[in-house]
Amino acid sequence: xxxxxxxxxxxxxxxxxxxxxxxxxxxxxxxxxxxxxxxxxxxxxxxxxxxxxxxxxxxxxxxxxxxxxxxxxxxxxxxxxxxxxxxxxxxxxxxxxxxxxxxxxxxxxxxxxxxxxxxxxxxxxxxxxxxxxxxxxxxxxxxxxxxxxxxxxxxxxxxxxxxxxxxxxxxxxxxxxxxxxxxxxxxxxxxxxxxxxxxxxxxxxxxxxxxxxxxxxxxxxxxxxxxxxxxxxxxxxxxxxxxxxxxxxxxxxxx
Amino acid sequence: xxxxxxxxxxxxxxxxxxxxxxxxxxxxxxxxxxxxxxxxxxxxxxxxxxxxxxxxxxxxxxxxxxxxxxxxxxxxxxxxxxxxxxxxxxxxxxxxxxxxxxxxxxxxxxxxxxxxxxxxxxxxxxxxxxxxxxxxxxxxxxxxxxxxxxxxxxxxxxxxxxxxxxxxxxxxxxxxxxxxxxxxxxxxxxxxxxxxxxxxxxxxxxxxxxxxxxxxxxxxxxxxxxxxxxxxxxxxxxxxxxxxxxxxxxxxxxxxxxxxxxxxxxxxxxxxxxxxxxxxxxxxxxxxxxxxxxxxxxxxxxxxxxxxxxxxxxxxxxxxxxxxxxxxxxxxxxxxxxxxxxxxxxxxxxxxxxxxxxxxxxxxxxxxxxxxxxxxxxxxxxxxxxxxxxxxxxxxxxxxxxxxxxxxxxxxxxxxxxxxxxxxxxxxxxxxxxxxxxxxxxxxxxxxxxxxxxxxxxxxxxx
Numbered sequence: 001x002x003x004x005x006x007x008x009x010x011x012x013x014x015x016x017x018x019x020x021x022x023x024x025x026x027x028x029x030x031x032x033x034x035x036x037x038x039x040x041x042x043x044x045x046x047x048x049x050x051x052x053x054x055x056x057x058x059x060x061x062x063x064x065x066x067x068x069x070x071x072x073x074x075x076x077x078x079x080x081x082x083x084x085x086x087x088x089x090x091x092x093x094x095x096x097x098x099x100x101x102x103x104x105x106x107x108x109x110x111x112x113x114x115x116x117x118x119x120x121x122x123x124x125x126x127x128x129x130x131x132x133x134x135x136x137x138x139x140x141x142x143x144x145x146x147x148x149x150x151x152x153x154x155x156x157x158x159x160x161x162x163x164x165x166x167x168x169x170x171x172x173x174x175x176x177x178x179x180x181x182x183x184x185x186x187x188x189x190x191x192x193x194x195x196x197x198x199x200x201x202x203x204x205x206x207x208x209x210x211x212x213x214x215x216x217x218x219x220x221x222x223x224x225x226x227x228x229x230x231x232x233x234x235x236x237x238x239x240x241x242x243x244x245x246x247x248x249x250x251x252x253x254x255x
Numbered sequence: 256x257x258x259x260x261x262x263x264x265x266x267x268x269x270x271x272x273x274x275x276x277x278x279x280x281x282x283x284x285x286x287x288x289x290x291x292x293x294x295x296x297x298x299x300x301x302x303x304x305x306x307x308x309x310x311x312x313x314x315x316x317x318x319x320x321x322x323x324x325x326x327x328x329x330x331x332x333x334x335x336x337x338x339x340x341x342x343x344x345x346x347x348x349x350x351x352x353x354x355x356x357x358x359x360x361x362x363x364x365x366x367x368x369x370x371x372x373x374x375x376x377x378x379x380x381x382x383x384x385x386x387x388x389x390x391x392x393x394x395x396x397x398x399x400x401x402x403x404x405x406x407x408x409x410x411x412x413x414x415x416x417x418x419x420x421x422x423x424x425x426x427x428x429x430x431x432x433x434x435x436x437x438x439x440x441x442x443x444x445x446x447x448x449x450x451x452x453x454x455x456x457x458x459x460x461x462x463x464x465x466x467x468x469x470x471x472x473x474x475x476x477x478x479x480x481x482x483x484x485x486x487x488x489x490x491x492x493x494x495x496x497x498x499x500x501x502x503x504x505x506x507x508x509x510x511x512x513x514x515x516x517x518x519x520x521x522x523x524x525x526x527x528x529x530x531x532x533x534x535x536x537x538x539x540x541x542x543x544x545x546x547x548x549x550x551x552x553x554x555x556x557x558x559x560x561x562x563x564x565x566x567x568x569x570x571x572x573x574x575x576x577x578x579x580x581x582x583x584x585x586x587x588x589x590x591x592x593x594x595x596x597x598x599x600x601x602x603x604x605x606x607x608x609x610x611x612x613x614x615x616x617x618x619x620x621x622x623x624x625x626x627x628x629x630x631x632x633x634x635x636x637x638x639x640x641x642x643x644x645x646x647x648x649x650x651x652x653x654x655x656x657x658x659x660x661x662x663x664x665x666x667x668x669x670x671x672x673x674x675x676x677x678x679x680x681x682x683x684x685x686x687x688x689x690x691x692x693x694x695x696x697x698x699x700x701x702x703x704x705x706x707x708x709x710x711x712x713x714x715x716x717x718x
Contacts (some may be wrong), residue, residue: 050653054645074652075661083653090650094668103664104654111655143668160654 001066003028003199004049004168009060011041011048018044020224021060028167029196033210033235034203036221037243042203043087045221046172049201050084051077064168078104079111081167085157085174092144097156098126100144101163108164129162133189151182158189169193170201175209187212207239220246264304269325274409277328281412283381289411292393296408303402312401315588315620316530316559321502326443326474328410329355332436334467336362339434342465346681348427349374351415354434356444356475358413371420374429377447380416387418392449395480396508401532403504407445407478414447414477417460421453421484428459428492428679433477435497437469446477450491454484454512459679461492462505464526470498477505483515485539490518492682496525496689499554506532513539513568520677521548522686523558524693534563537571537599546575549673551693552585552617559588562606566599566632575606578673580666581617582697592624593634600629606636611643611669663694 004026011019018041026032036042048055049062051074062069064080072080092100106116130137133155145153154174161169171190175183190213194200202213210218210232218234219226220243228234228246238246264270274297283289305322306313334354339362343350351374352362358376365374380388398405415431433446452458464475475497483489489511495503503526511517519533535544550558564573579587589608610619623636643665651661670690677683 050649052649052653073658074649075655075657078653078655086650086653090644090646092647092650092665092668094671095664100651100654100664103660104651104656107657107660108655164654 002026003065005061005063007061009048009062010058011044012056012058013044013054017058018055018224019048022224022226024219024226026168026199026201028199030217031194031200031202031213031215032217032219033215034201034219034221035205035207035235035238038205040221041224042205042221043172046084046170046201046203049077049082049168049170050074075107078164078166079108083161083164083166083169085154085161085169085171087172087174087176089145089153089157091146091148093146095144097140097142097144101126101160104160105163126163129159132162132192133159134185135159150177151179154178154182154186155189158186162189162193165193165198167197168199168201170203172203173205174202175204175206183209183212207235210235222247264301265322266325267301270301273326273328277410277412282378283385286381286385288389289381289385289392293409293411296398296405296411299398300402300405300409303405305402312561312590315586315590315622316528316557318528318530320528321474324441324472324474326441329435329438329442329444329473331355331357332438334359334362334434334436338467339432342432342434344430344461344681344685346427347430347461348372348425350430350432351376352432352434353413353446355436355442356413356433356446369423369425371423372425373416373418375416377414377416377449378412388416388449391451391480391482393480395482395510395536396478396506401506403476403530404478404506407447407476407506410445411447412445414449415460416448417450417458419452419456419458422455424457425459426457428461428490428682430461431463433462433464433475434467435464435473435475435501436467437471438473439471441472441474443474443476446475448477448479450479450481450489452483452487452489455486456484457488459490459492459682461494461682461685463494464497464503466497466501466525470500472500472502473497474502475504479505479507481507481509481517483509483511483517485512486514487512488516490520490679490682492677492679492686493519493521493531494686494689495521495523495529495531498525499527499556501526502528504530504532507534509533509535509544511535511537511539511542511544514541515539516543518545518547518676518678520673520682521550521560522689523548523550523552523560524689526556526558528557530559530561532561532563534565535573536565536567537573538567540568540570542568542571544571544573545676546573546577547673547676548577549580549670549690550577550587551580551670551690552587553582553697554585555583556585557588558585559590561588561590561592563592564594564604566593566595566602566604569598569600569602571599572603573605575608576673576676577608578669579608579610579619580613580669581610581619582613584614584616585618587617587619589619589621589638590624591622591636593626593636595627595629595632595634597628600631602629602632602634604632604634608638609669610638610640611666612640613643659698663698666694
């Protein structure tokens with residue numbers, strides 16, 4: 001059984017069809033990259049997988065470990081092991097970072113029938129993950145993402161992922177707005193989480209991130225359809241030639 | 256014209272009877288100044304009657320339900336000490352319990368106060384040391400401005416008297432608990448508090464209104480005069496958590512001297528029809544005033560906050576922060592009036608009112624009103640009206656937190672903004688506990704509706 005199986009997925013937002021029949025299979029241990037021009041539907045796919053209800057699925061199915069993902073609420077999907085690193089992480093004044101993350105972890109542990117983690121067990125583990133992302137623990141005493149720089153917000157997303165240890169991590173334009181140092185740190189964090197049990201879906205507009213997070217598969221999304229799939233070399237080709245050729249040249253790999 | 260001609264008091268005879276009865280037993284009727292104060296106030300009330308929504312200051316709040324009702328002074332109801340243990344707040348400097356407006360010594364705790372601090376019931380103070388009161392009592396709360404103040408002054412009988420001598424720092428707050436009991440007929444109380452902190456002193460007072468023993472129509476009409484001397488630090492906390500049949504009108508009139516630092520904090524959770532008046536006058540140079548509040552209504556509650564910040568001296572700063580949460584068919588009002596007198600140059604006044612509407616039928620009226628007569632001032636005001644942000648909700652859910660829990664976290668965070676500004680840890684912990692209990696109550700009533708589309712209106716002006 002594959003970890004994630006998307007079949008003929010059609011999605012509308014406010015009556016406009018954004019995804020027009022997506023087929024994608026992801027197995028545990030694989031890193032897939034979804035590339036495409038702006039407005040092609042990359043972020044929509046990411047948000048649908050995280051179960052945002054503003055998106056209306058009109059056709060098709062998504063199975064996660066054989067279970068119907070479309071029947072799940074966002075928190076259920078999260079508890080099953082789906083994680084979305086947001087393109088624009090939300091600032092929430094009044095909710096502390098550490099408190100939030102422990103609450104989230106405990107909600108997931110409860111769902112899996114595990115005991116809740118108290119602060120004594122949580123903090124040492126948490127400090128390890130902070131080191132991994134080279135983050136100042138002073139930030140953690142502050143409100144969730146409040147007053148964080150763009151780079152700090154993205155690192156905080158990967159930190160959350162490191163703590164929550166999902167089965168499927170979806171990274172939505174995690175590279176956007178990062179300088180080289182931040183990109184290196186974020187990518188390092190992501191790479192350290194690669195494992196045979198975990199799959200990743202790296203959504204990006206640019207090839208840049210893929211120099212650091214090398215994918216096993218690259219898919220090109222144009223106008224709501226995957227027009228081409230291939231190995232990591234496809235990303236390099238896109239970098240050189242842009243996206244427009246993918247729509248016109250015949251596709252060998254895809255039937 | 257016709258309107259003024261008919262602006263007489265409903266049930267005038269009943270009010271006359273109440274007043275005559277009151278005068279027979281009131282303390283200090285032999286004191287000419289006090290007798291006159293009461294009589295002038297009663298005359299004023301009879302002259303103007305209750306306000307109507309035609310009055311600009313009462314545009315959003317209809318008090319005809321109060322005007323229509325024939326209230327009687329509450330009977331003396333005894334509560335055993337055991338009945339009030341649940342209400343106790345720990346680590347306070349003193350506790351004064353009032354049952355239906357009357358001071359109950361057995362339920363109170365007044366011993367162990369430091370030297371230079373006087374805490375007494377106003378009635379006792381009138382009987383024993385009226386000369387200390389004459390200088391301040393009724394000098395600040397303006398009966399001409401507000402008929403409810405006139406009514407309170409007419410029936411001025413009991414309440415709390417707190418005096419802190421020059422240079423004395425009273426760290427723990429004085430806790431005033433006003434309990435209303437269930438009665439057969441509509442009852443009224445007119446608590447009157449006088450808090451005087453002399454120069455370079457520090458004081459904190461918590462005024463807490465609650466009901467005990469079931470619901471009946473009660474009307475609490477309180478007035479507190481708080482006088483803060485030069486370089487004095489004073490905090491006032493108002494808590495309203497009565498049942499939904501309660502009418503609660505309260506007026507806090509602050510007079511602050513040079514370089515005084517005063518804070519007014521309020522928490523409105525209960526009461527059916529509530530009006531919270533806060534009127535600080537920054538009368539000395541370099542004064543700072545913080546006006547902070549949270550109102551949280553549901554059902555058909557009406558919670559009105561009328562702020563009137565008066566800058567009457569140069570180089571003063573005032574900060575107003577009010578957060579409102581409204582669910583069900585609740586109606587909230589925030590009226591933020593800032594008056595900067597001609598002399599009050601270099602005034603720095605800021606006002607922020609943020610509101611969350613949790614249901615389609617909830618309503619908020621927010622109205623800034625700036626009257627600036629000086630020419631070198633900084634005054635800003637802003638108001639937002641929104642729902643629980645869908646983005647924030649989704650973000651929390653996407654990490655595994657349930658929708659109900661995520662809503663709760665977001666509401667707590669919104670409330671916490673106000674709690675964080677409260678300086679006294681004793682008051683803050685008490686208030687945090689009340690908010691947590693309130694949230695549980697809301698939850699069990701399962702009033703949470705999924706938020707619809709996010710609508711945010713933002714008004715931000717600088718003038």
